[in-house]
Amino acid sequence: MGSVLALSSGAANGTWPFSPDTPPSRWDTHPAHWDRPPRWERRDGRLPNPGSFHSLHRSCKDVFPQQIEGVKMTVNKTLSSFFKASHTFHLSAVSPSYYRFHTEHLQDDQYSKDKDAPALIGEMDSSGSLNAHSLIHLTEGVRARAVFQSQQSQFVTWQFETEYRGSDFTAAVTVANPDVLRESVILVAHFLQSVSSGLVLGGELVYHRGRAEEGGILTLAGQYSRPNWVATLNAGKGGAHASYYHRANKQIQVGVEFEASTRTQETTASFGYRMELPEANMVFRGMVNSRCIIGGVLEKRLTPLPATLIMGAFVNHRGDKLQVGLGVNVG
Amino acid sequence: WPVALTQMGSVLAASSPAPAVNPAGGGAHGAGLGSFPPGFGMPSLSPVSPPSGQAAEDADNPLQNPGTYEECHRKCKEVYPMQMEGVRLVVNKGLSNHFQVNHTVNLSTIAESGYRFGATYVGTKQIGPAESFPVIVGDMDNTGSLNSQIIHQLTSALRTKIAIQTQQQKFVNWQCDLEYRGVDFTSAVTLGNPDILVGSGILVAHYLQSITPALALGGELVYHQRPGEEGAVTSLIGRYTGENYVATLTLGGAGAHATYYHKANEQLQLGVEFEANMKMQETTTSVGYQVDLQKANLLFKGTVDSNWMVGATLEKKLLPLPLTLALGAFLNQRKHKFQCGFSVTIG
Numbered sequence: 129m130g131s132v133l134a135l136s137s138g139a140a141n142g143t144w145p146f147s148p149d150t151p152p153s154r155w156d157t158h159p160a161h162w163d164r165p166p167r168w169e170r171r172d173g174r175l176p177n178p179g180s181f182h183s184l185h186r187s188c189k190d191v192f193p194q195q196i197e198g199v200k201m202t203v204n205k206t207l208s209s210f211f212k213a214s215h216t217f218h219l220s221a222v223s224p225s226y227y228r229f230h231t232e233h234l235q236d237d238q239y240s241k242d243k244d245a246p247a248l249i250g251e252m253d254s255s256g257s258l259n260a261h262s263l264i265h266l267t268e269g270v271r272a273r274a275v276f277q278s279q280q281s282q283f284v285t286w287q288f289e290t291e292y293r294g295s296d297f298t299a300a301v302t303v304a305n306p307d308v309l310r311e312s313v314i315l316v317a318h319f320l321q322s323v324s325s326g327l328v329l330g331g332e333l334v335y336h337r338g339r340a341e342e343g344g345i346l347t348l349a350g351q352y353s354r355p356n357w358v359a360t361l362n363a364g365k366g367g368a369h370a371s372y373y374h375r376a377n378k379q380i381q382v383g384v385e386f387e388a389s390t391r392t393q394e395t396t397a398s399f400g401y402r403m404e405l406p407e408a409n410m411v412f413r414g415m416v417n418s419r420c421i422i423g424g425v426l427e428k429r430l431t432p433l434p435a436t437l438i439m440g441a442f443v444n445h446r447g448d449k450l451q452v453g454l455g456v457n458v459g
Numbered sequence: 460w461p462v463a464l465t466q467m468g469s470v471l472a473a474s475s476p477a478p479a480v481n482p483a484g485g486g487a488h489g490a491g492l493g494s495f496p497p498g499f500g501m502p503s504l505s506p507v508s509p510p511s512g513q514a515a516e517d518a519d520n521p522l523q524n525p526g527t528y529e530e531c532h533r534k535c536k537e538v539y540p541m542q543m544e545g546v547r548l549v550v551n552k553g554l555s556n557h558f559q560v561n562h563t564v565n566l567s568t569i570a571e572s573g574y575r576f577g578a579t580y581v582g583t584k585q586i587g588p589a590e591s592f593p594v595i596v597g598d599m600d601n602t603g604s605l606n607s608q609i610i611h612q613l614t615s616a617l618r619t620k621i622a623i624q625t626q627q628q629k630f631v632n633w634q635c636d637l638e639y640r641g642v643d644f645t646s647a648v649t650l651g652n653p654d655i656l657v658g659s660g661i662l663v664a665h666y667l668q669s670i671t672p673a674l675a676l677g678g679e680l681v682y683h684q685r686p687g688e689e690g691a692v693t694s695l696i697g698r699y700t701g702e703n704y705v706a707t708l709t710l711g712g713a714g715a716h717a718t719y720y721h722k723a724n725e726q727l728q729l730g731v732e733f734e735a736n737m738k739m740q741e742t743t744t745s746v747g748y749q750v751d752l753q754k755a756n757l758l759f760k761g762t763v764d765s766n767w768m769v770g771a772t773l774e775k776k777l778l779p780l781p782l783t784l785a786l787g788a789f790l791n792q793r794k795h796k797f798q799c800g801f802s803v804t805i806g
């Protein structure tokens with residue numbers, strides 16, 4: 129979602145690795161997917177494009193279960209080949225219950241390689257909170273994205289990003305929350321370069337400016353991929369984030385993640401695994417945390433019906449709290 | 460489980476809460492075990508509504524034993540779903556025809572999580588096709604709380620039960636009761652928490668008489684004594700059984716309780732309940748229904764309440780494995796409280 133916000137509060141976020149509700153958009157899919165030709169095998173021998181900076185840790189994060197709570201029912205409806213809508217009802221014990229309407233308009237773009245890349249995503253809550261993304265392919269290598277997020281009547285995020293994908297590098301500039309009246313802005317610049325067939329190096333520079341202060345943080349990133357595993361490291365003055373993803377066989381994937389933040393002076397180590405049983409239409413994700421959090425989420429497709437049942441529980445042994453969630457996805 | 464000594468129900472009914480597990484699950488092991496859950500229900504003997512095929516046999520004996528006093532409202536209450544919260548894992552293991560143990564691990568969102576071990580022993584004196592006595596049921600918590608019951612059939616008409624409940628090291632409930640089943644009546648006497656040193660105790664007397672094959676009338680007298688005060692509450696009960704319905708009404712000094720149970724077809728059962736409490740000056744009406752799809756191994760129970768409470772439970776047997784999955788959620792609209800939970804029962 130908001131890349132800058134994720135970075136500035138990411139490592140220190142108490143609810144990590146529980147991602148926000150909107151699933152990661154397909155624009156940021158990690159290129160090294162096992163069902164497509166691996167990205168380092170390009171036929172012409174040139175180095176492949178390294179993807180975007182946000183998706184460096186994505187394959188490890190996909191292994192971990194998302195925290196679910198209460199009862200959630202999602203009805204997905206495909207209205208036409210490029211228009212999708214979904215309704216979500218959430219009944220929760222700890223937060224107010226809501227209804228959310230989500231709609232996606234896909235774009236059949238001659239520039240975009242993945243034909244169903246959503247161009248417009250909009251989401252509105254029963255309390256009036258809005259979440260809007262739009263993506264435009266300006267030319268073959270240049271993409272522009274705008275994100276707006278509001279909490280009821282107040283805007284919390286408005287950011288604009290431009291990304292250029294060269295043959296073996298990616299460069300992106302993001303302007304987040306520019307506010308002329310308060311004279312504040314956050315600028316982020318990303319750069320990733322494929323150095324060899326498995327190695328990607330890059331960096332991120334965050335510059336924030338307010339009325340009374342300004343500052344910059346530089347973070348260096350590196351990623352090494354092999355057919356079965358991916359290791360990624362982000363290190364800088366704000367902290368470090370290291371992740372290791374390993375695919376043991378077709379059914380089991382394992383992820384280990386370590387996060388350290390200098391701002392909150394905390395470190396967290398997590399271990400997660402994902403088990404897929406396609407014959408049983410089942411996916412199980414489990415995780416153990418150094419904050420004494422243990423969680424597991426089970427997803428099962430109920431095959432004659434177009435429905436998926438999700439059951440999950442998270443236990444925080446240190447605080448002695450348990451959260452249980454049930455979900456049904458229809459369509 | 461805490462004991463609630465209500466003025467409406469008897470002590471016996473109060474100390475036997477419905478268990479969290481599918482009642483049918485506990486009776487699967489051994490021919491000797493009765494069809495009661497591994498919790499605390501008294502084994503139910505004769506069904507409440509006599510099957511229509513027995514009309515010819517009733518020529519000499521038109522009236523049948525009406526069952527016990529507590530069972531009058533039970534058929535309607537069994538239709539309602541139970542509130543579930545947190546995660547529960549129950550493992551039932553039958554060690555022999557006479558002995559069964561169960562382990563329960565409960566992770567709870569609102570209460571303490573814990574482990575509970577329970578054992579059930581069924582004796583060798585066989586009375587009917589599914590009932591044997593004595594029955595000894597015991598249950599211990601990881602905090603040391605104990606629940607135990609001994610039920611024994613002394614003669615063909617006389618049955619006795621002793622129940623003891625402790626909360627960690629303190630005894631909270633100890634009672635003994637005696638029940639006599641005549642040809643067309645049932646009478647029972649219960650002595651609850653008798654304490655000679657303090658001079659307190661509760662005495663409950665029940666009487667239920669079949670007036671016609673469909674109508675049963677009876678009464679209950681609860682007498683309690685404490686140092687300094689004593690009191691008694693009486694209630695009258697009437698139950699009418701039709702071909703596929705049962706209507707019961709209890710009227711007493713403490714209020715009124717009316718239930719109606721209707722079996723629409725093999726799959727759908729309905730219950731409507733009305734309760735009025737004079738002491739708290741409030742009334743509650745609730746509607747519950749149960750859909751039993753045997754072919755899909757599915758049991759769904761739903762309820763709507765006049766306290767703006769909506770709840771449902773779904774139980775499904777995952778068949779090749781001896782596993783039962785139960786999901787449940789309750790929503791109290793007025794207080795904006797929501798509870799959901801699921802449980803897995805093995806064996």
